[in-house]
Amino acid sequence: MQPDPNVAPVVKVAIVHEWLEHFAGSERVVEQLLLIFPQAELFAIVDFMPASERGMLGGRKVTTSFIQRLPFARKLFRNYLGLMPIAVEQLDLSGFDLIISSNHAVAKGVITGPDQIHVSYVHSPMRYAWDMQAAYLRQGGMERGLKGLFARWLLHRLRNWDVRSASGVDMFVANSHYIRRRIRKVYRREAAVVYPPVDISRFQVAQRQRDAFVVVSRLVPYKRVDLVVEAFVRMPHRTLIVVGDGPERDRIAALAAGAPNITMRGKVPHDELLELMQGARAFVFAAEEDFGIAMVEAQACGTPLIAFGRGGALDIVRGVEDAGGPTGLLFDRQTSDAIVDAVERFAVLAPLMTPEICRANALRFSEEAFRDSMREVVERVLSDDTRSIPAQTASRNTD
Template identity: 75%
Template sequence: MTVVQPEPSVASVPNPAPKVAIVHEWLDTVAGSERVVQQLLLLFPQAELFAVVDFLPPGERGMLQGRKVTTTFIQRLPFARKRFRNYIGLMPLAVEQLDLSGFDLVISSNHAVAKGVITGPDQLHISYVHSPLRYAWDMQAQYLRQTGLDRGPKGLFARWLLHRLRNWDVRSAAGVDVFVANSSYIQRRIRKVYRRDALVIYPPVDVARFQPKDGPRDSFVVVSRLVPYKRVDLVIQAFRLMPQHKLVVVGDGPEWDAVSALAQGAANIVLRGKLPREELLRQMQSARACVFAAEEDFGIATVEAQACGTPVIAFGRGGALD
């Protein structure tokens, strides 16, 4: 008599956790895209983290949950700590040098170059897109105007560089297996730029923490990174014409000096810089309204404001409509 041993069931065979790599553009502050990365790290506690550069301040490194960040050669270039964005032309090359060959799953958190990492046929690459490279595509003209690069030799070089970035951006999209967009607006931009479909998964918002609170509401508030496309300058210009209304600007970034100069002499405009989360919460809870002038990808701050019972005055395009 021949005895045939039964095949082991699938459930009885141990399935090792996949090796996961999470790739983010740059780490210098904790804003909306970094909060997405934080949640990805919680979802995949075994994941390793990669970035073009890592200059995250000590007080904000808790989001990394003790992880070491593998960076690129741009981390060591001159003046990179303060001016790493000036190396945008080298970032496609830099991100392609990250060795991800030992990972089963690669998740890129992309608003510039992260999706350009090189993966193989047996690796799954999912790209969570906060935006296709903003200043290289439909926002190019606005970016060049706001940075003074719409004329002269520097402007000519900027246009040539953005042309090169567009070509690389489209080519690198072919290496992504699954696109995820943070809003229906970005879903449409992905379709327009890359001719690819994308699943919409909204970014994380801690609505349980941002709760309404009784009390006076005496000012308007802007909560934003100070970068050109956020149009904080436009909001300040508007409130200079309305001295009877107080505006509080919360946030910092490369445009701090320009925004400060614009607000100078306006007694109704207060620049608070970047605030701790508890103080930001109190500021939102006490605001008459949150003002949002950007054509934004999604806009986490607007949802946080609404969770506080604070109305939002937003530009009626982009992710704010979501």
């Protein structure tokens, strides 16, 4: 009996993720990949995801590596970083046609054969092994001494492995044009761009008085919330609300001390965060981020952005020259002076940045948009192959 050329055969799919610990940004990508490919099996270096967050797995069993069983792995699995290249190479994917890796460390290093297709969705090449090595060593107190020497040796080995393992990837997909440039720099490979999925439905526009400026962030050094606070200390006529917590909290609170226009709110529940974003004049973002999901969430609330013009902000912010209307403005230097200047320019341009335009911009980054784009990329990779993904595996957002 001849096969029906109009009926696509089923493709066996494996999804490989680094580690499952908490449901965060990269896990949202895995969640959406599992919706696109419900027949897929899931692999990870370790799986310590708590029961309360395992809904994304749809009851799947996760195949893990030998690191799962090493001493103290539950709490200290990151200390086994040097073993992770070996661990990911031991995952047996020989029975699969299509492998999709969700990579920010080692997942792309899985071994595949010549008749298998490997698509790697890259959140970022290993930051701490490449251009952020100096900052990583400095923040870890490993700039000198035997510990620092060992860390440099380990990162050198990881860089060599990282480049070599890139040759096993058939198609790279970057989560922003910034990461696309990093992939080109590190691996000398081109990549498609598919923006990460943002749950737009959790953030809505509301009719609220827009008074204060808002910054929402983990309070860690590279987020540069300190610069935002320093800028608003110099603008006592403008109100700033700082939302978030982290190791920089005390230092940032000290910078804001004596400035009645600045309020430190700490970490807040989602409902309160939503109200703050909906009532903000603008969302201020001073970090150089791979993408910046919080910026999209602010746009989904109809809130304009004032952002540092590097990294993912360049993909998100639409300027005054955009035909669809502006959704924010960028500043080109990571300084408090630049932020003060940007806030003053925003006061003039703000009437052009309507909630409706900001909300429409956010829809470009929805979960449905991610699923459609990823499916298109995979179909393109398989287009020269006799296999294709059956239509019934596609998932549509019903929000």
